[in-house]
Amino acid sequence: MEPQTDIGPCDPNQADEATLAEYYELMVASAKIDRPHEPTTSYEAVIGRLRRPGPGAYTMRYWFAYQTGKVVGHMTLSLPMLETPHLASIEITVHPDFRRRGIGSDFLRTLFPVLHAEARTTVEGWWITGGSVGEQWALARGFQLTHAAVGQRLALQEVDPSLWAIEPPAGYRIQQWIGHAPDALLASYADARAAIHDAPLGQAVLESPEWTPDRVRLAEQVLRADGVEQRVVVAVHEGSGTVAGLTELKLPPYAKGVAQQQDTAVLSAHRGHGIGACIKAYMIRWLLASRPDITAIRTTTGARNVHMIRINHALGFVTVRSWVVVTGELSNLEARLSS
Template identity: 45%
Template structure:
C-alpha cells in the first residue's frame, strides 16, 4: 500500500528521497552527474534564489520513499504559478503514484491562490512527458539543456577578443555602485528571450531588485560571478553573463542569465563575455569541471553562442502547463 504525506526536509531522513532522485535521473538524464546528497539537502532547506517558498510531499510504500512532489510558489510577476515537479522511481512508474501525488498537491495550490501549474523539468520523450500529457498538461516550451565539460573542451574556444569600443569588467557578489543602474537595465535585456506559451515572465530589474537578489544569493551561500561588457563611450553596461557556484558543489557552475542590450547586439559581446567567464572561473576555481545551462530551443542565437564557447546539448527538455481549474 502506498501512502502520501507532507514532507519536512528539515526534520527528515533524506536518504530515501535522494535515492528516488538519483534513480530517476539515471533513467531520464544519464549523461549528467548525479546530484550529491548534500546538494539535494541544501536545495530543499533553501530553494535557489528566485524560486520562492516551497512545499514537499512524499509517497511511501511501507517505510520506503518511492516518489515525491515539490512545488515552488513563485512570486512577484509569477505569483499565479505553482512550479511543480513530480518524480516517481523508475521501477514503479505507471502505477498511479504520480497522479496521487498531484491530487495531494492541488489543495495547497488552490489555498495559495495559484492559477496555473507548470513543470520545467520534463525530459522530452520520457515517461514524464507521457504522464503529463495524459493528465491534460500541454507542452508550452522546448528547452535545450547544455553543459560545458571542461576536460572535453578545447581551450581555444575561450580565446575570444573584446570587440572594439568595449572593455570587460568582472566581479563576484555585489555589483559596483558606479555601474549598478546600467547593469540593472542590461539585465532587463533578457526580456527579449522567447518563453513560448509559458505563463512565466522575466523579472522587472531595478537597482533595488538587483540588491535584493544579491542578498538572497548570499544568504543561500551562492557566489555570483559576473562578467560585463562596458561601452567605452558611455561607461554603461552593454552585456553580461552570470555563473553561480555553491561551496557544496565546487566542481559545478550554474549558468544563469546572459543578455546584451539591443543597441549593442551583433558585435559578438555575448560570446566574448561567456568566454571570459570560463577563463576567469578556471583560473579562480581549478576544480571546476562542469557548467550547465538551459536555453529555449527557439533561441537559436544563444544556442549558437553557447556551442561556440564549448557547450554541448545534454538533453531536450520541455515545459508543460495546465490551468489549475482544469486539473481534476
C-alpha cells in the same frame, strides 16, 4: 494487494538523515531512467538543491510519498509572489520501481486544495525530460507542451582553450565582480538583466523577474546567505559608461566541481558585435584561472534560442539533454482527474 501510498508535507531542513538518504536514492534512480547520459549527482548536490533552491520571490512547499514507510516520490511546489501570481510551478518525481501506480496523480489531487487556497489557476511543470515517461504522463493528465529547452555542458579540460580567446569589440570594456555589483553600475546592470525578457520562452507562463537595483541587492544577499558564489562579467559601453551585456555564473557550495551558467543577456542596442560570446569566453578564462577545482560548466538554453545555442557550441559546450515545460489550467486538470 497494492500497499497504501501516504503523502504528507515535509520540511527538508527538518527531515532526518534516513529520509534524506531515501530521497537521494529516489532522485538517483529516477535520473538513471530519465537522464541516462548525465553523470550521477553527488548526495551533497541533491540535498543542497532540495534545501536551498536558490534566490527568488517564491514560496516553496514540499511533499513526500511513502509506501511501507519508505520514500517513493517527491513533489515540490513553487508559488511566485510577484510576477505571475496566478501560477504554480511543480516538480513531481516518482521512483521508477513505483511508477504507473497512480502516485503522480495522487500528488496532483493533494495539490488541488492548496492551489485553490492560494488563488492559483494555472499549473506549470518544468525540467521534464523531452520524450520521457514524465512528459507522456503530463500530457495524459491534461497538460500541454508550452516550451522546450536544451541542457548543455562544457568539460573544461577537454576543449581547446583557443576557443575562448575572444577580445571585446571596439568601444567596450570588460568588468567582473563576485557577489556585489559596483554601485556605479548597479542601475544599468539591473536594466541589462531585464534584457533576458527577450529570450524566447514559447508559451510558458512563468515570467523572468522585473529587475530593479533593490531586487538585485536582495538576490545578492540571499545568495551570500546560502553560501553561493555568484560571478558576473559585463561588457561596459565606453561612451555611456553603462552595462551593455552580462553573463552570470553560480558556484553553489554543494555542487563540487561543476559551475552553473545562469543568464546571459545583451541589450538590443548593443547586439551584433559579438558581446555575448566575448563575455562568456571571459567568464570561462576567469574561472579556469581562479578555480582549478571546477571541471565543468552546465547551462540551459531555450530550444528556439538558436543564436545562444550556436554561441555555446562555438565555445565548446555539448548538448546533453532536452527538456520541456508543460502547462495546464487547474480547472481542466481537476476535471480530467475526476473523470
